[in-house]
Amino acid sequence: MARAIGLLILLAAGVALALFLRDLGGAIEMTVGSTFVAVPLWLALLALVIAFAVVHLLLVGWRSLRNWPARIRARRAERHRRDGDAAVTRALVALAAGTSDQARLEIRRARKLLGDTPQTLLLTAEAERAAGRNDAANEAYKALAAREDGKFLGLRGLLRDAMERQDWPVAQRLAREAEAAQPGATWVREERAALALRTRDWREALALSPPTVTGTTRASLALAAAAQEPDAEKAAELEKQALSADPGFAPAALAQAHRLEAMGSPRRAKTVLQTAWAAAPHPDLAEAYMAGEKDSLARVKAAEALTHANRTHPESRLVLARTALAANLTGRARAELEALLASGGADRRAYLAMVDMEAVELGDSAAGRAAEAKWLRAAAEAPPEPRWRCYACATDHAAWAPVCEHCGTAGRINWTGTPASAGGTLTAS
Ligand SMILES: [Zn+2]
CATH class of the missing domain: 1.25.40 (Serine Threonine Protein Phosphatase 5, Tetratricopeptide repeat)
Known part of the structure; x- marks a missing residue:
């Protein structure tokens, strides 16, 4: 509105100026060869203004034409991001609801729209895992671990899988890598402690055991x-x-x-x-x-x-x-x-x-x-x-041992003649 009023005032001023110049009279005279041209001043000024406007419009049009593909690309990227984010949300909902096939479908769509980001890779892995396709999940975790920004997440997934498969050497290597990627992470410490108990690496288990x-x-x-x-x-x-x-x-x-x-x-x-x-x-x-x-x-x-x-x-x-x-x-x-x-x-x-x-x-x-x-x-x-x-499963043993072979609990075989000290619990899972 304000702009329209401004334009109107400018137009009125222009018309007033043109009328004033016409009343003022005067002409611009040019001699080209033997030809003599005389143009009234107001007409010459009007022609100049129109020429300026036309050149300006041409320039604006040209610039807009040149930026056209970039604008289309930006619009498409924006649409992809919006659709991709929506697909990620739907995948999360499907995962939470336990419908892993739907989650896989949505995350595949999101990955196509957003590309391989830490989020899409992690969700791919989780969805594949939930669907019981561990190989596909590990592929995604590996891709994640290869990235600087998703290394820890990838290693964490691979470590969890190695522990489930009871592949202890691989799990130990991954735990070391995860520790290097995220030094002092509580989760890694707990996993390493559990791993030490599972592999019966007692020195490590002792070093990693909590003060309790x-x-x-x-x-x-x-x-x-x-x-x-x-x-x-x-x-x-x-x-x-x-x-x-x-x-x-x-x-x-x-x-x-x-x-x-x-x-x-x-x-x-x-x-x-x-x-x-x-x-x-x-x-x-x-x-x-x-x-x-x-x-x-x-x-x-x-x-x-x-x-x-x-x-x-x-x-x-x-x-x-x-x-x-x-x-x-x-x-x-x-x-x-x-x-x-x-x-x-x-x-x-x-x-x-x-x-x-x-x-x-x-x-x-x-x-x-x-x-x-x-x-x-x-x-x-x-x-x-x-x-x-064994105070964990009440099995009697002929001799003391660090771990109960019956239930697999470490450090709970006590002499019944002495009052059992609680001594905290060690979990290997
Ligand atoms: Zn036991």
Whole structure:
């Protein structure tokens, strides 16, 4: 409107100027050869204005003609982008709704319109994966991983697939690449920790375990790592780490004692066993402690030395009673066993030791047989002896192991004689 008014004013001014010039009179005179031309001034000025307008229009028209293909291209690109974005949205909706075939169709359309962008490649991979076409999904992930801006996304997809296929060497390589592409990413750290557990790379599992993993679980990982460690010094350090995580963890104490013994330090080995016994008595510790003693009286002395820190513990009383019985010190053996039964902490082994003691004291007599039968009945009803048990699936194991072969859980095989420490959880999935 304002523009129209402006134009009107300009036109009126032009007409007024033309009228004024006509009234003013005057002419432009030209002589070409012998021809003489005289044009009124107002007409000459009008011709000049018209010529200027025509040249201007021609120039504008030419420029517009020249930019025509570029404009068409830009319009087409804009339309493609709009349609492509709409197809991406529809693909996302189809993926969320679980209609993977529809998602594949939409994402193919989007890819045709938008080309290979990180978004279209990722969606292609996800849609193919959802449709169960893992090879096609991996192709898209590979294309994504080859790009600088989509590298991590591509590696993440490939790693997930390798873990599902249980292709551990490939998964480990991809995890390293992902770590390099996105250092410190929490997801990569968790995947690497799970991978370490799956591949039983205990050193890596220990290094990547979260701080919530403590107690026996951490001790198990450290001891398992020590067993894999070829460098003796590093292995010894890992064993120490296991014992500091759980000072009563018998397998770690035994490993450290064996190492010290092999290094020619039997006294230090014994001290390690004594310290572990004071923290949590375990029959294997007693066996290792008395392994060198052949004489039965020497074994009694050794048992006393081992148990002096907690000699009223049921396990201490049992080992004292058994060594005393083996040395024919039946009075002492009886005193220990009766104290053990009175304490309420006796298990089947204490009753079986009573059977042995009655056999030694009363021999093959009617009284002896009656006493043996009495203790055997009591043994049958007594709580079972402690054992290694997986606290994840409650399977019993003959010996400690870093991982339960029954359920595949790592670091959860604990000695039932000691209260189970929670110690955090490790997941390998
Ligand atoms: Zn288990």
